[in-house]
Amino acid sequence: MNRITVMIIMICSLASGQATDLFFSEYAEGSSNNKYLEIYNGTGSDVDLANYLVLGNYNGNPFNDTLRFPVGTMLTNGDVYVIANDKASSEIVAVADTIIEDPYASGTSYIAVFNGDDVRGLFKIDGTDTTCIDLFGFYDIAADTSDDPGSGWDVAGVTAATKDHTLVRKPTIKGGNTDWIESAGTDATSSEWVVLDKDTFTDLGEHTSMYSGVVWTFPDDSDHDYDGTNGRMVFQIGNSCIPDIQTRDVFAYFETIEAVGIDTEDILPLKFAVHENYPNPFNPITKISFDLPEFSPTKVTVWNMLGQKVATLYSGDLPSGRHTITFDARNDNGIVLPSGLYFYRVESGHFVATKKMMLLK
Secondary structure, eight states: OOEEEEEEEEEEEEOOOOOSSOEEEEEEEOSTTOEEEEEEOOSSSOEEGGGEEEEEOOTTOOOOEEEEOOTTOEEOTTOEEEEEETTSOHHHHTTOSEEEOOTTTTOOOOTTOOOTTOOEEEEEEETTEEEEEEEESOOBTTTTBOOOOSSOOOBTTBTTTTSSEEEEEOTTOOSOOSOHHHHHOSSTTTOSEEEEETTOOTTTTOOOOSOSOOOOOOOOOGGGOSSSSOOOOOOOOTTOOOOSSEEEEEEEEEEEEEOSSEEEESOOOSSOEEOOOBSSSBSSOEEEEEEESSOEEEEEEEEOTTSOEEEEEEEEEEOSEEEEEEEOSBOTTSOBOOSEEEEEEEEETTEEEEEEEEEOO
């Protein structure tokens, strides 16, 4: 395979890397009892959910159901907490942290029994004060009233999207929003949510966020000076990316990389895995590597922050081994993509994994 040498120039930004507080990161109103809520913690610290409540209403009525968490119910930084109906599918129940027993059987809570016109609110307890920090659905907190939208609320330009859909919070969202009209938006750009088809659970159990509480570090790399004065800046990115808050430095280095294609290493992985792309951030080329434990039909795709697929890098059968695809920042039409946050997804048999990457120009 051909190899080329490129000079990569990056303008680097730093951010606090923390969400303002917990917020709803995913919601599903699926078929039958496939219903759940997901709460994300990107505050930079572990949180005791005993200091939070989830309230629910029905058909435009005031809040009339409450979910409390026992003291010591810890949600670690960067993790999610899933609340699901006990009659949901096995793949939902398998990742649920709180399973709500069916109130139509012997249960007492309706928090995980909802339709598209029911509101769920996340509240924080601080001493004697209880404050709403996020809403899913319209609710007037000051008046303690709600409106029944009929079958469901429109979200991102999708009619009645809160019914028969899965909604995932965009990775650019830093905290909850008690203004549902603003949160829902009027189209895919203005909305805080990506609307997915009914019974789509591929993102359940994890949340991709630009604000994950990760601390950025810049190790001493002075032995790689290029101008005799300044060292090369090395990023330890972990599971975060670079929000546009503070511009710091510009640096450049040369690297020899393979041209666009796919390589297979002669190793035998024991399990499916998707590795961090390198380099990341990148411009214009990066490598995506993944392990397949067995021969399998495989698809590798790239998605933007609006949940739109922009490129299919590979679709076909692959043998077991470690495979590497080189992505040249072009979409399926050969057009160079703009700077921004993107996601690469590897699907192989029953396995699916998604990671993020940052294109900087």
